[in-house]
Amino acid sequence: MALTGIEIFKLLPKTNCKKCGFPTCLAFAMKVAQGQVDIEQCPEISEEIKAKLKEASTPPIRGFFFGSSSTKIKIGEELVLFRHEKKFFNPTVLAFEIKDTDSNIDLLIDEVLNSSIERVGQTLKIDAIFLKNQSGKVDIFLQALDKILDKAPDLPLIFGTLKPDVAVAAVEKTKDIRPILSEANSENINEMAEIAKKYNIPLVVRDKGIEKVMALLETARSKGIQDLIIDTKPETAKEILINNTLIRRAALKKGMKVLGYPIITFANRDDDFYETIIASLAVLKYSSIVVLSSIPKWKNLVLFTLRQNIYSDPQVPMQVKQGIYKVGEPDGNSPLMITTNFALTYFLVKGEIENSKIPTWLAIMDCDGLSVLTAWAAGKFSASKIAEFIKESGIEERLNHRELIIPGYVAMLKAAIEDKLQGWKVIVGTKEASGIPAFLKNYMKSKALV
Amino acid sequence: MNFSIPKETYAGIIPEIVFGKGKKAYFGGQSALPFHFFEGHFPHKPLIAFEIQDQIPEDYPEELAKTYSSVWDDTLRWARFCESLGAQAIALRLTSTHPDSRDSKPEEAADKVKKLLSEIDLPLIILGSNHTEKDADVLPIVADASRGYNCIIGKAQEGNYKTVVASAMAGGHFLIAMSDLDVNLAKQLNILITQMGFPREKIIIDPMCSALGYGFEYTYSVMERIRIAGILQGDSMLCLPMVADVGFYVWKTKETQASESDIPEWGSLHERALMWEAVTACSFLLSGADLLIMRHPEAVKIVNRFMNDLFS
Numbered sequence: 001m002a003l004t005g006i007e008i009f010k011l012l013p014k015t016n017c018k019k020c021g022f023p024t025c026l027a028f029a030m031k032v033a034q035g036q037v038d039i040e041q042c043p044e045i046s047e048e049i050k051a052k053l054k055e056a057s058t059p060p061i062r063g064f065f066f067g068s069s070s071t072k073i074k075i076g077e078e079l080v081l082f083r084h085e086k087k088f089f090n091p092t093v094l095a096f097e098i099k100d101t102d103s104n105i106d107l108l109i110d111e112v113l114n115s116s117i118e119r120v121g122q123t124l125k126i127d128a129i130f131l132k133n134q135s136g137k138v139d140i141f142l143q144a145l146d147k148i149l150d151k152a153p154d155l156p157l158i159f160g161t162l163k164p165d166v167a168v169a170a171v172e173k174t175k176d177i178r179p180i181l182s183e184a185n186s187e188n189i190n191e192m193a194e195i196a197k198k199y200n201i202p203l204v205v206r207d208k209g210i211e212k213v214m215a216l217l218e219t220a221r222s223k224g225i226q227d228l229i230i231d232t233k234p235e236t237a238k239e240i241l242i243n244n245t246l247i248r249r250a251a252l253k254k255g256m257k258v259l260g261y262p263i264i265t266f267a268n269r270d271d272d273f274y275e276t277i278i279a280s281l282a283v284l285k286y287s288s289i290v291v292l293s294s295i296p297k298w299k300n301l302v303l304f305t306l307r308q309n310i311y312s313d314p315q316v317p318m319q320v321k322q323g324i325y326k327v328g329e330p331d332g333n334s335p336l337m338i339t340t341n342f343a344l345t346y347f348l349v350k351g352e353i354e355n356s357k358i359p360t361w362l363a364i365m366d367c368d369g370l371s372v373l374t375a376w377a378a379g380k381f382s383a384s385k386i387a388e389f390i391k392e393s394g395i396e397e398r399l400n401h402r403e404l405i406i407p408g409y410v411a412m413l414k415a416a417i418e419d420k421l422q423g424w425k426v427i428v429g430t431k432e433a434s435g436i437p438a439f440l441k442n443y444m445k446s447k448a449l450v
Numbered sequence: 451m452n453f454s455i456p457k458e459t460y461a462g463i464i465p466e467i468v469f470g471k472g473k474k475a476y477f478g479g480q481s482a483l484p485f486h487f488f489e490g491h492f493p494h495k496p497l498i499a500f501e502i503q504d505q506i507p508e509d510y511p512e513e514l515a516k517t518y519s520s521v522w523d524d525t526l527r528w529a530r531f532c533e534s535l536g537a538q539a540i541a542l543r544l545t546s547t548h549p550d551s552r553d554s555k556p557e558e559a560a561d562k563v564k565k566l567l568s569e570i571d572l573p574l575i576i577l578g579s580n581h582t583e584k585d586a587d588v589l590p591i592v593a594d595a596s597r598g599y600n601c602i603i604g605k606a607q608e609g610n611y612k613t614v615v616a617s618a619m620a621g622g623h624f625l626i627a628m629s630d631l632d633v634n635l636a637k638q639l640n641i642l643i644t645q646m647g648f649p650r651e652k653i654i655i656d657p658m659c660s661a662l663g664y665g666f667e668y669t670y671s672v673m674e675r676i677r678i679a680g681i682l683q684g685d686s687m688l689c690l691p692m693v694a695d696v697g698f699y700v701w702k703t704k705e706t707q708a709s710e711s712d713i714p715e716w717g718s719l720h721e722r723a724l725m726w727e728a729v730t731a732c733s734f735l736l737s738g739a740d741l742l743i744m745r746h747p748e749a750v751k752i753v754n755r756f757m758n759d760l761f762s
Contacts, residue, residue: 084671117715214451237759241485249456273725277756280729284736297717302725309667347664351702355509438550
């Protein structure tokens with residue numbers, strides 16, 4: 001666990017000698033706690049205390065990269081059990097398993113390369129290939145690997161093999177992309193650890209249950225391997241949930257370094273639906289890598305969305321880009337509504353407009369992701385800013401009318417907006433999104449009468 | 451190597467809910483965070499209730515219509531169909547009472563509830579149309595019509611809780627109390643409800659549900675926070691079972707409706723739609739939901755498999 005500034009201060013000489021470049025020991029301690037200054041800058045501190053501080057400042061769960069310099073992915077370094085306590089940091093890697101015996105490897109690689117989907121401004125995709133040495137043979141594994149390297153030379157890779165000779169041959173070919181080696185078990189731990197050490201690559205350590213895997217982790221650590229990944233061979237959802245929870249809890253709450261590593265989960269199940277559920281459980285509950293046996297588009301969309309949601313920062317409201325959005329196929333006579341760019345607001349309003357079945361222009365204004373009332377209170381959803389946004393959006397050219405529907409909560413802005421938006425009429429809409437379908441129906445009826 | 455399991459010390463137990471008259475259904479009663487079998491006692495699996503409506507649904511997309519269109523014009527037939535699918539409880543949503551829908555009368559709703567209760571043996575959850583004012587008119591009448599049947603009724607919200615709570619109390623029912631995605635609002639509403647003399651052990655918290663991709667992480671974290679505050683920190687006003695009204699939110703999303711020809715990169719609609727519901731539901735089980743209200747029978751099957759796997 002990282003120490004606070006005060007805790008570090010207690011370990012310092014408290015002489016305020018200024019040799020570190022700071023006026024007081026306390027000021028220095030605060031900077032060290034923030035990670036802005038190295039403790040080494042204090043000339044008075046003992047080696048023993050230095051070691052203690054170093055130990056305390058290493059993350060409780062180790063983080064590291066794999067992949068090439070341009071495609072590298074970080075895993076691990078998580079700090080909490082529940083996302084509201086801070087956030088989940090390094091999103092679960094979704095890896096697609098290809099067997100070296102598969103007959104259509106080229107097509108499978110294409111599936112990975114074509115997996116990206118845009119969602120709320122982010123590009124989401126299958127991140128890595130888990131190449132499994134089903135054949136048990138070196139040459140077949142290398143043939144499959146060549147196909148991957150040919151199509152995707154720096155895609156992050158995980159090698160699934162129990163054989164040290166296969167591992168060495170594959171790693172020799174991929175020195176630039178730092179692959180993960182999976183797996184070391186009680187039979188091959190010594191050879192696999194040697195390879196992981198020699199090539200400086202992360203190693204998956206696998207045995208049934210936490211106690212057994214701990215013994216293997218100790219062995220690997222004693223050989224100087226730092227970048228380890230845990231697999232407790234869970235078979236049921238219950239085992240995944242409990243093992244992952246206990247490993248993270250032990251690492252974070254009990255400071256157990258031997259369990260302070262990322263977790264890999266093999267979600268492969270007999271049917272795609274259930275595999276999606278198991279993968280979801282692993283994403284929600286602490287797995288850093290999830291291996292999938294198939295990647296149809298519907299499944300990717302589900303898992304990408306879940307991962308995006310759960311790894312979002314609870315402190316930062318999810319935002320939608322400013323702009324005029326079409327709901328349905330609106331034309332020059334369709335209504336124009338405006339609201340803020342808080343993602344929840346946007347989703348609710350858009351959903352209710354869809355429910356109304358009335359094509360509508362939806363103006364989403366950048367208010368730093370605040371909801372309507374909060375944005376108004378913060379001066380971000382004001383009459384002048386709304387007027388400016390509407391003028392600059394170019395929506396006027398697409399409309400045959402000049403009517404703007406504003407959220408009911410900011411009814412007080414009506415006159416001020418009309419004042420600043422010459423020729424426009426402002427209509428006050430509903431306070432809650434749920435009232436939108438009824439409101440729009442009435443609104444369209446009243447326009448038809450005129 | 452020796453691994454001593456790092457256990458939490460708990461300060462509360464979730465009240466056990468047993469509802470229904472003939473056939474009964476159960477949930478709650480656990481003494482630890484969701485499925486932490488190594489440090490607590492879990493007498494019941496979470497419960498899934500099948501949602502039905504009191505009229506032909508106005509907004510069921512194709513994937514649901516395929517399953518229910520042959521039965522949905524008759525509430526009783528619809529309920530029997532769900533029973534044949536293995537439903538352990540039914541959630542009847544009185545959508546026709548909504549002013550924007552048919553604005554049907556409370557008495558009409560009460561008649562339907564009575565008929566359902568007399569013909570069907572399954573435990574019943576009775577939900578208004580989610581129109582605060584209209585629910586305050588409808589729920590007292592239906593709560594009275596179902597007196598003695600030991601139902602769950604809802605939802606009581608800030609704007610109507612006095613009437614709804616009084617009617618649940620008079621009818622001897624359990625109560626769903628809904629607030630807007632906030633731990634403190636949930637707590638405050640429960641305090642107000644118990645101050646009226648309604649027993650704490652008969653409240654089910656609805657922290658407000660959402661669908662995957664549409665505010666999902668808010669519901670997920672609020673549920674986790676409510677459960678932690680209740681069971682770990684011992685806040686009795688939050689140490690209560692929770693409901694996730696999953697189907698209602700999931701089947702509004704574009705992901706359950708857009709065809710593959712509309713959005714090719716989203717893939718096959720059938721799988722996507724029912725997994726949108728299944729994954730949303732399974733996730734909320736992990737964040738603390740004890741009762742799920744769901745729509746698609748295939749999604750329910752998958753969630754049941756997940757629960758059995760967790761309880762293996």
